[in-house]
Amino acid sequence: xxxxxxxxxxxxxxxxxxxxxxxxxxxxxxxxxxxxxxxxxxxxxxxxxxxxxxxxxxxxxxxxxxxxxxxxxxxxxxxxxxxxxxxxxxxxxxxxxxxxxxxxxxxxxxxxxxxxxxxxxxxxxxxxxx
Numbered sequence: 001x002x003x004x005x006x007x008x009x010x011x012x013x014x015x016x017x018x019x020x021x022x023x024x025x026x027x028x029x030x031x032x033x034x035x036x037x038x039x040x041x042x043x044x045x046x047x048x049x050x051x052x053x054x055x056x057x058x059x060x061x062x063x064x065x066x067x068x069x070x071x072x073x074x075x076x077x078x079x080x081x082x083x084x085x086x087x088x089x090x091x092x093x094x095x096x097x098x099x100x101x102x103x104x105x106x107x108x109x110x111x112x113x114x115x116x117x118x119x120x121x122x123x124x125x126x127x128x129x130x
Contacts, residue, residue: 001086006032006075007041007048008061019078022095028085035060 006020020030033041035052042049047069051059063071065084070076076084082092082099092099 001027001029002065002084003029003067004031004081004084005045005064006030006061007035007045007064008032008075009034009036009057016075016078019081019097022097023082023085023087023092026087026091026095028087030081030085 017032020028020032024030035041042052045064047064048062051062051069051072059072061071061073061075062069063076075081082097087095089099
């Protein structure tokens with residue numbers, strides 16, 4: 001399972017945080033740090049500290065996956081966060097997250113993956129319900 005770390009400011013009351021909370025409730029390893037109120041996180045991560053010192057708040061948000069910076073200045077999309085969490089479709093559904101599109105769907109029809117099966121185990125995705 002991937003570990004996702006998001007460094008931002010003033011990030012507690014928004015839809016993105018609700019998605020993170022839902023994913024965490026079913027076991028995702030996602031951590032979101034508010035650098036205004038949690039400045040000790042800067043001293044814990046040299047990569048983040050170096051970017052903060054060079055660019056200040058303008059570089060935020062910063063997203064890391066498994067210790068590597070993957071995105072600057074904007075958050076991952078909801079779909080990217082869900083995919084990177086590496087949770088099973090069952091857990092995603094348990095969290096109450098509705099999947100509208102994923103890699104096994106094509107043209108809004110299930111069974112669009114190369115294996116032509118809904119819930120294809122080969123691509124490790126389950127098809128969405130339309």
